[in-house]
Amino acid sequence: MIENKEILVTGGTGFIGSHTIVELVELGYTPIVLDNYSNSSSSIIRQISLITGKKCIFYQGDMRDKVFLKSIFTKHQLSGVIHFAAFKAVAESVEKPLHYYDNNLVALINLLGCMEEFRVNKIVFSSSCTVYGVENSLEPLTEQMSVGKPNSPYGWTKWMGEQMLADIAGKSDLRPIFLRYFNPIGAHPSGKLGELPLGPPNNVLPYITQTVAGLRKELTIFGKDYDTPDGTCVRDYIHVTDVAKAHVRALSHSFNSNFDVFNLGTGKGTSVLELVRLFEKITGKPVNYQFGPRRPGDVDALFADVSKAKKFLNWNAERTIEDAILDAWKWEQYRLENEIS
Ligand code: NAD
Numbered sequence: 001m002i003e004n005k006e007i008l009v010t011g012g013t014g015f016i017g018s019h020t021i022v023e024l025v026e027l028g029y030t031p032i033v034l035d036n037y038s039n040s041s042s043s044i045i046r047q048i049s050l051i052t053g054k055k056c057i058f059y060q061g062d063m064r065d066k067v068f069l070k071s072i073f074t075k076h077q078l079s080g081v082i083h084f085a086a087f088k089a090v091a092e093s094v095e096k097p098l099h100y101y102d103n104n105l106v107a108l109i110n111l112l113g114c115m116e117e118f119r120v121n122k123i124v125f126s127s128s129c130t131v132y133g134v135e136n137s138l139e140p141l142t143e144q145m146s147v148g149k150p151n152s153p154y155g156w157t158k159w160m161g162e163q164m165l166a167d168i169a170g171k172s173d174l175r176p177i178f179l180r181y182f183n184p185i186g187a188h189p190s191g192k193l194g195e196l197p198l199g200p201p202n203n204v205l206p207y208i209t210q211t212v213a214g215l216r217k218e219l220t221i222f223g224k225d226y227d228t229p230d231g232t233c234v235r236d237y238i239h240v241t242d243v244a245k246a247h248v249r250a251l252s253h254s255f256n257s258n259f260d261v262f263n264l265g266t267g268k269g270t271s272v273l274e275l276v277r278l279f280e281k282i283t284g285k286p287v288n289y290q291f292g293p294r295r296p297g298d299v300d301a302l303f304a305d306v307s308k309a310k311k312f313l314n315w316n317a318e319r320t321i322e323d324a325i326l327d328a329w330k331w332e333q334y335r336l337e338n339e340i341s
């Protein structure tokens with residue numbers, strides 16, 4: 001029997017989705033890509049083809065549109081889904097909670113309805129370290145910890161998504177994997193694919209690259225009075241291609257339970273100020289920054305215990321934070337030279 005390798009990738013033109021598509025194609029899968037371009041652009045499809053040498057099947061539409069979503073399941077024999085599509089800006093979610101609950105949860109509910117109807121049981125769900133609800137992790141966070149109260153409506157949408165999937169898995173053949181990302185950064189090592197924020201970036205590394213490229217006046221470091229060694233927030237930054245590879249591993253995971261959960265990080269925390277200093281050291285470019293007030297929804301320090309992914313997915317981060325910074329900077333320059341927007 002020939003294994004069906006069609007995988008639906010929702011949010012596939014976004015930052016992590018696009019890098020995952022490259023890995024899927026390289027390992028012989030056929031990604032079926034869906035996106036509504038609410039936070040990405042059609043130019044990413046061209047960049048993926050440039051790297052892989054293959055054309056992707058792509059559908060533009062909103063997952064909240066049930067008819068649109070069902071039409072994809074009707075056309076393809078899907079063997080699994082990687083679900084990236086969601087809004088992801090923590091501070092914006094504090095300002096516009098309904099916008100986040102509507103998009104992130106309605107999209108997931110519609111997707112699960114189609115998966116049930118068309119008997120597709122495998123789903124990899126983009127979750128986040130924010131579900132631990134921890135403000136300051138003095139020890140690395142492990143999957144065995146119970147989830148807590150996330151700090152933002154965005155975080156609650158991930159918490160609720162996991163809960164919904166776990167409940168359904170207990171009553172059906174659905175076998176979800178939750179990948180709890182820490183902080184994905186960087187770009188494809190070719191420099192031809194990377195994050196393409198629409199408007200001012202919310203995430204820190206694209207803000208740094210755009211500042212150094214002259215697109216932004218200065219980086220504001222949000223808060224310098226956190227309970228961390230230099231007063232700025234500490235996060236576990238992980239290269240996006242490592243994150244992408246974990247999704248492909250997750251597709252062939254053997255389950256011992258109804259669902260499974262894995263942290264994706266490096267196990268090492270880096271402060272915002274350290275990230276700025278590393279950028280300056282690696283690229284030789286000064287970063288113009290100032291300190292500003294804390295950003296709503298931010299927490300002091302988070303970093304991962306990654307031993308479970310190593311043991312059960314045979315996965316660990318292969319690239320360093322230095323690689324990620326260099327690749328992100330390469331991409332920023334490439335995209336400006338080639339006018340990619
Ligand atoms: P992204 O915004 O770059 O990609 C998400 C994509 O989903 C975008 O292209 C957007 O246009 C699309 N989308 C959103 N709502 C949609 C809808 N209703 N219908 C169709 N398409 C829709 O984000 P990303 O950084 O690639 O993140 C991917 C996933 O990982 C998200 O679920 C995010 O919450 C989660 N996550 C991201 C991070 C991070 O730091 N980047 C950390 C933890 C978890």
Ligand code: UD1
Pocket residue numbers: 088089090128129130183202203204205207219220221222223233234235272295297298299302
């Ligand atoms: C957050 C979420 C994560 C979510 C991700 C997607 C938490 C703990 N994590 O990551 O779940 O999926 O966003 O967007 O909530 N910073 C600045 N200046 C800037 C931008 C950021 O100082 O202009 C700082 C932030 O205060 C933070 C760090 O840089 O301390 C990283 O921020 P960011 O890249 O936005 O990621 P998180 O907020 O950690």
